[in-house]
Amino acid sequence: MNIGREKLAKLAAVWVFAPCLSLIFLQLFLPIFSVSAASSGDKPKTYKIFSHNVAEHQRQSCASCHQSPNGLSSAKTLDGASYRFPDITDYPVHASCVDCHRQQFFKGARPQICAICHTQVSPRAAGRFAFPVPNQASEFSIKFPHNVHQDIIAENRTLQRNQGIAVAHYVRVKFNAVAPDEKAKTDYNNCTICHAPAAGKTFVTAPRQPVETVLETGIAAAVPQHESIAVAVGHFKNLPSGHESCFNCHFSQQRPTQIDCAGCHVQNRLAAAPQNFIERTSLKFNHDQKTETGTFPHDRECTACHVRITQSASLRSLDPDVPIFACASKGTGCHSDEIRLEIDRRIEDLVKKQANPQSAVQTCSYCHNTYVGSFRVPESHKPIKP
Amino acid sequence: MRVLAFIICAALISASALVSISAQDTAASAQPKRGSIKFTAQVEINGKTEKLDRKRFYLVRGSRQQNAQLIKKIAATEPFSQDCYYANLRRNGSQVSDEFVCWLKNNDCESPYCREIKTSAEAEAVPEFAAAYRQSLREYKTPVLALKWLTTNLPANLRAGFYDQQKSVLRELVNLGRVSAQETTRAKKGTASVGEGFQSIMTDRLGNAYFLDIDVVPPENKKTETYLVTNLLPIVFGDTGYSWTCEVEVDPAKPQAPIVLKNEIGKKKCEVVTKKISAACSLPECQAKASKTTAAKTND
Numbered sequence: 001m002n003i004g005r006e007k008l009a010k011l012a013a014v015w016v017f018a019p020c021l022s023l024i025f026l027q028l029f030l031p032i033f034s035v036s037a038a039s040s041g042d043k044p045k046t047y048k049i050f051s052h053n054v055a056e057h058q059r060q061s062c063a064s065c066h067q068s069p070n071g072l073s074s075a076k077t078l079d080g081a082s083y084r085f086p087d088i089t090d091y092p093v094h095a096s097c098v099d100c101h102r103q104q105f106f107k108g109a110r111p112q113i114c115a116i117c118h119t120q121v122s123p124r125a126a127g128r129f130a131f132p133v134p135n136q137a138s139e140f141s142i143k144f145p146h147n148v149h150q151d152i153i154a155e156n157r158t159l160q161r162n163q164g165i166a167v168a169h170y171v172r173v174k175f176n177a178v179a180p181d182e183k184a185k186t187d188y189n190n191c192t193i194c195h196a197p198a199a200g201k202t203f204v205t206a207p208r209q210p211v212e213t214v215l216e217t218g219i220a221a222a223v224p225q226h227e228s229i230a231v232a233v234g235h236f237k238n239l240p241s242g243h244e245s246c247f248n249c250h251f252s253q254q255r256p257t258q259i260d261c262a263g264c265h266v267q268n269r270l271a272a273a274p275q276n277f278i279e280r281t282s283l284k285f286n287h288d289q290k291t292e293t294g295t296f297p298h299d300r301e302c303t304a305c306h307v308r309i310t311q312s313a314s315l316r317s318l319d320p321d322v323p324i325f326a327c328a329s330k331g332t333g334c335h336s337d338e339i340r341l342e343i344d345r346r347i348e349d350l351v352k353k354q355a356n357p358q359s360a361v362q363t364c365s366y367c368h369n370t371y372v373g374s375f376r377v378p379e380s381h382k383p384i385k386p
Numbered sequence: 387m388r389v390l391a392f393i394i395c396a397a398l399i400s401a402s403a404l405v406s407i408s409a410q411d412t413a414a415s416a417q418p419k420r421g422s423i424k425f426t427a428q429v430e431i432n433g434k435t436e437k438l439d440r441k442r443f444y445l446v447r448g449s450r451q452q453n454a455q456l457i458k459k460i461a462a463t464e465p466f467s468q469d470c471y472y473a474n475l476r477r478n479g480s481q482v483s484d485e486f487v488c489w490l491k492n493n494d495c496e497s498p499y500c501r502e503i504k505t506s507a508e509a510e511a512v513p514e515f516a517a518a519y520r521q522s523l524r525e526y527k528t529p530v531l532a533l534k535w536l537t538t539n540l541p542a543n544l545r546a547g548f549y550d551q552q553k554s555v556l557r558e559l560v561n562l563g564r565v566s567a568q569e570t571t572r573a574k575k576g577t578a579s580v581g582e583g584f585q586s587i588m589t590d591r592l593g594n595a596y597f598l599d600i601d602v603v604p605p606e607n608k609k610t611e612t613y614l615v616t617n618l619l620p621i622v623f624g625d626t627g628y629s630w631t632c633e634v635e636v637d638p639a640k641p642q643a644p645i646v647l648k649n650e651i652g653k654k655k656c657e658v659v660t661k662k663i664s665a666a667c668s669l670p671e672c673q674a675k676a677s678k679t680t681a682a683k684t685n686d
Binding site: 061077081085086150151152190248249250251253254271301303304307321 | 398425497499500501525526528530531534537538539540544545546548549585586587588590591595597598
């Protein structure tokens with residue numbers, strides 16, 4: 001078949017460039033399309049799940065549905081004493097929904113819309129799910145100026161320290177039980193008013209897939225799945241999870257108050273992924289560690305190790321990471337010897353492995369689990385001197 | 387023909403991916419090196435060294451010369467003490483009791499947020515707390531919650547008024563510092579990925595703090611880059627306000643030796659401006675606490 005030059009160009013345009021462009025176009029924009037399709041509510045409405053992201057809901061003020069307060073919640077002091085405080089403890093009342101959803105409310109004997117809040121789909125059943133719904137990803141993230149709160153509770157003046165009056169704030173932040181000799185001291189607000197020991201929670205280490213890595217000497221090595229580490233109460237610190245830690249100052253006058261929901265809750269454009277995990281590199285560090293003699297070695301103030309924590313203005317940029325020098329720098333670090341020894345052994349093993357590929361390489365297990373401890377030693381760890 | 391089209395298409399996509407990866411590599415290699423600074427802030431009064439704990443310091447990109455306008459503004463800022471704030475409130479007709487002022491002083495606090503009022507007796511001892519406690523009791527019904535949430539019923543000017551006033555002055559200085567740092571950053575040609583050049587940090591109880599991850603793009607014939615460490619707003623200690631503007635050379639190759647910010651006058655690269663607090667700010671002397679408040683019975 002004799003194909004002319006012009007026809008060949010046309011064929012090329014149709015058969016080569018068009019599919020290419022389509023493919024590239026799809027590759028680039030497919031995620032956006034899939035997201036917008038999901039969020040624009042193309043699916044038929046079932047009225048089984050409530051979303052704040054629906055345009056009609058977004059046009060309403062928070063107070064048009066949520067009454068604050070509408071009940072009492074329980075909280076505990078650091079000493080373990082219980083108390084009750086006014087809170088938003090329940091779903092909005094029917095009147096908040098019925099103006100727009102009358103049709104769904106009165107649809108048959110078992111209206112599906114009831115299933116959003118009620119445990120039984122029946123006009124006569126009053127039982128409701130817990131509020132807010134446990135284990136459901138929130139559609140909101142929290143706006144919190146961390147530095148403002150640090151500044152306002154951390155300021156103190158050193159003028160009177162030598163008169164034995166002042167106890168610097170943040171000092172001995174009570175990771176652990178208060179020592180008897182400290183009970184008489186003035187109890188200043190500090191990090192623990194929000195970050196208490198994570199009592200009553202259980203932690204599990206998330207599974208990791210074994211991967212390959214390249215070690216310092218260029219040797220390829222397998223990084224194993226890590227071992228499970230038992231995490232005791234107090235190992236981690238809690239994040240504030242309820243209104244109490246905010247309402248104690250912001251309930252009525254100090255803005256944002258209990259009715260300025262948007263002062264703290266920022267609606268995500270898309271539903272947020274559940275964040276029930278903590279990214280911790282040095283998993284073996286225990287805030288609440290107790291020595292054989294009954295002392296608590298990790299009793300320095302929080303900012304002595306979390307050196308970046310006071311620099312951030314928002315939660316998004318907050319960096320609680322503890323640089324290695326906080327644990328192992330000459331003069332201030334307590335663990336220089338152990339960490340240096342471990343790194344030296346590892347380097348020795350790597351040299352041996354070059355000669356004998358079957359030889360084992362020490363993993364860094366003083367601070368890390370086997371997974372993290374099997375990777376290349378980062379540059380930040382190398383200047384550690386004994 | 388379709389097979390040929392797909393082969394060409396795959397080749398094109400692979401080529402575009404390769405170009406993209408190599409562009410990322412180039413961007414990564416163009417990233418500036420990073421350094422860090424450790425510093426200690428202290429003042430020496432009558433031969434005695436006092437650490438400046440819980441004080442906020444700022445790191446601004448550029449030398450003293452590059453930040454001349456900012457330094458001029460810092461030097462012109464008058465120190466403003468807690469006593470000045472409450473003396474002004476009284477002059478303007480607000481009721482601030484001696485008991486309230488002395489509670490703050492005796493507890494070493496700058497605001498009532500610094501610690502909880504633990505007992506009703508402690509609340510009743512200070513007129514402002516007593517009024518807030520009674521209002522809280524009416525609202526929240528239980529003494530425990532009325533004490534825990536006592537600050538929600540304190541007047542705004544007593545809750546965080548001093549902090550807010552400082553913040554309004556500080557905001558202007560921070561904006562100026564940020565703009566100054568950005569101008570220095572923009573002047574660094576050929577380094578597209580350098581950061582903002584402005585950081586802040588608070589000192590710990592020993593007066594120590596770190597600035598970490600500082601972008602370093604040294605000028606030609608130099609291995610270090612110059613930054614300015616300053617507290618922007620005068621730190622009031624005793625009857626004097628102190629403002630530091632100190633040049634620091636940040637070297638990404640080796641850790642910076644710790645810097646000590648002292649109240650030494652006459653240093654060319656590290657200036658400290660000291661100003662006495664106005665005499666009009668003086669408030670009555672407070673008696674030391676008669677007894678430790680937390681030792682009181684908590685039978686509310």
